[in-house]
Every structure is written in structure tokens, then in C-alpha cells.
Amino acid sequence: MPGLTVLADANSFFASCETVFDPTLAGKPVVVLSNNDGCVVARSAKAKALGIANGTPWFKIRERARQDGVIARSSNYELYASLSARMMSVMRTYMPRQEIYSIDECFLHAPWNAARTAQASIRMREAVLTGVGIPVSVGIAPSKTLAKVANHWAKDHPQEHGVTVWPRADDVLITEALATIPVERVWGVGRRLTRTLQSMGILTALQLRDTDPVAIRRRFSVVLESTVLELRGLPCIPDQPAAADGERTTQILCSRMFSTPIEGFEGIGQALGLYAQRACHRLRRQHGLCSQVHAFCSTSPFDTDHHYLSLHGVSMLPDPSDDPITIGRAAYDAMRPHFDRHGRYIRAGVMLCGLVDADVFHTLDGLEAVRDDHHLGAVLDEVARRFGPARAGVGYAGIRGSGRHSGDTGAPWSMRRDMLSARCTTRWDEMAVVHAS
DNA sequence: TCTGGGGTCCTAGGACCC
């Protein structure tokens, strides 16, 4: 139906979240680090201006960054998820349909003309800024891909005041803008495609838009063909099914890097047990059962003194299950026969596949799921609901270290987050304190 | 010393069927 696609995307979301409850960070170079304080995953505008790239390992730039006055924070996903939910709920009061695309961005459908859509977007942006404290940028266009490009344009051009409106794909101004945008900044064009496209002489978003879509489909795929059509203003990418509570995924993955390497199967077994229980918790939350449990672990690809090892095993469950003990044991059994005791492992993970709907499955005659007869999963879920995540579990999942974050088991390999901010919006004892004088 | 953690979709190719 007629109307425009609106993409609202927070500016430097994680860094902005850190600033909401610590206003002393405003206007300063702030970076947020990945788990184990490994890489930079978000930068404030000032940090970007210092030339810090996303994905940079923190240990490589730490000294220099300190000299430059950069403030680093460990990632505080509990805080970010809470502020994301507030931001999304404010925005959906301004437009009739919202598709939450990631923690910091959503598509909105505006069934109006350009002027009215722009007005609503400006008000929406103001409401999020004053009500939640997060600055967002808005791109408005006939298709999602073009709205994404418009959103980048809004972020890169302060004179747009955070809202870029591109109502007609064939407008000469838009054509001129696309000519200045490198092809790798187009949504759906990653590193590999960029290289191939460049070798064909396609360097800008405009050149991609003006390439024959049929040729693109033959040479690449229907996905990239859609990208070309979307750049021409033809919407091809449908909304994902509503992101309601209990939404189903097709696989569940829980994996982590360790703060120090693990040698030997005992430690790997502990980690697999912990990750299996977290995956299992997510499985029950979406009312699913799984029929395959994958376990994997690997050594560091950066350790040139040792052979790189990447081990992977699968257990097929005789009957689909959501029981933490069954799934934990399956992860352990999947890895055991493949394990190489000579490795120094820095990562392990558990993936649940072959997911089926628990409510549908148990109605099938003659097929009995192994459904957590002892209700251990349900008890663990209730403990988590009342007291927060990771308060109780089997084996290492039931052990708490002295650190505040929920990933800390106290094991030597447990995740490190040395610069964690307070979870102001989800923990009574970490609420922000304001002094008046 | 120290390099994240989730997901989705598409395609090619093999197995199997008529």
C-alpha cells in the first residue's frame, strides 16, 4: 500500500546508553567493549573523530586511547536492552506499524505523504531524546534499503537535523547522493560482495542501482537483485513476523570466549554445561523442544605457536527435549569423542537445532517428548524470574563469582568485564542517585 | 598477555522418487 518506510536508528547506541546515566560522559570520547573487554563495538562521535575503528582490539589501542582521554566501558547488555525497550515503545506510538530490526533500530510504516511523515518523524525523534535520552537518526524513503541509505545520510550531514526525507527514488538530489556513497555502505553488501562488485567496476551505490537486475541475479543471487530493485525505490523486502514475546527462532546458539585458555576436558565440560543451560533457558522461553545438540570448541586463530584446532560434535536426541540435564549431557557427549587434550581452548559453544514447537509436538500420538519430568527447568526459570539470571543452575551454572555481571561463575576462565557500569533501570540496588544542592 | 555473540537467508549438491 502507498506510504513510506521510515528507519529510525540510534546514534552510537551503546555509548549513548552509557551517557544517559553518567552525564559526565557527554561530549567525551567513549567506547564500549565486547565481552571479555575484547574489541571496540561502539564509539561516541568524539571517539569516531579520534579515528578509532569498530572491531579494533582494545589491547592494541588502550595506551594511546588513555592518553587521548578515551573512556572505556564493558558492555552492559542488561542496561542496553532495557533502554531499547523504552525507545521502541515510545516510537511505536508515532507510526501504525513497527518492525524491530535490532537492539537499536526499527522500521516503521508511514501511510502518509512525505511532509506528514517528516513531521511525525521529527516529533518522534524529539520524544525519544527527551523521554529516554537517546539520540536517533531517521531515514525516510519508498523502500527499506533506500531508507537505510537515507539514515546514513542523516547521520553524516548535521544540516539534516537527524531526519532525511527521500520520497522519490528518481529525484536528482538522491541520484547525486547515491553517487557519493561507496557500494560497501549499502545494506546487504558485505566484504565479499564489495570485492567482486569493485572488480566489475561497480564502486558506488548509484552504479549498483543502475546495473541490470537480471544480470545481477544471474551473477550473484536473488538477494542482491532485491537490493538493486530496492535502490530503485521498489520495496522487495517484507517485514519479519511480529517480534512478540515468545517469538520462535530456528536455532539457538550460546557461545563465549574465555578470559584465559582452558586445557583439558574437565574445564571444557564445565563451560559446555553452563552454555547448554543458558541455551536451554531460551529454548523453554520460546516454548520449544530441540532434537539436535551441537557442541564446539576452538583454540585461538591468533596463536601462531600452536596448531589451530576447531572441534565440533553433534548429539541426536532420541526424543525432542527441553530438559537442562538431558541437553547438558548431550552437549558433553557430543564433544567427548572429538576432544583433543593437546589444545589451549579459548572458545566453546552449544547450538540447539531441529527446534519444534512444544505445544504442537506433545499432541502427536505415540511421540512422547522427554519433557523435564523432574521440573528442574521450570524451577530454574522461576528462580531466574524472581531473583535475576544465573542465580541457580547445575554444575558451574550454579556458581557465582564475586563480579557483578551474570556471566561470572568464579571459574578462572569466566568472562571478564572490568569496566561495567550500573544496571540503573533493572536493579533496585544499582539505581542512579541524584544529589541536589 | 589481550581479537564478540548472536542470528537469518540463499544456494549448490546429493539422495531419493516416479
Add this chain to the structure above:
DNA sequence: TCTGGGGTCCTAGGACCC
């Protein structure tokens, strides 16, 4: 013994996203 064309389903792997 030899042999066609076309379809479906499944899986592994690749590419992408934030």
C-alpha cells in the same frame, strides 16, 4: 543390461546483518 528427465527434500556452507 542399459538408461531420461524432472521433481522434492534435506543439509552444509557461504554470505549477510547488527
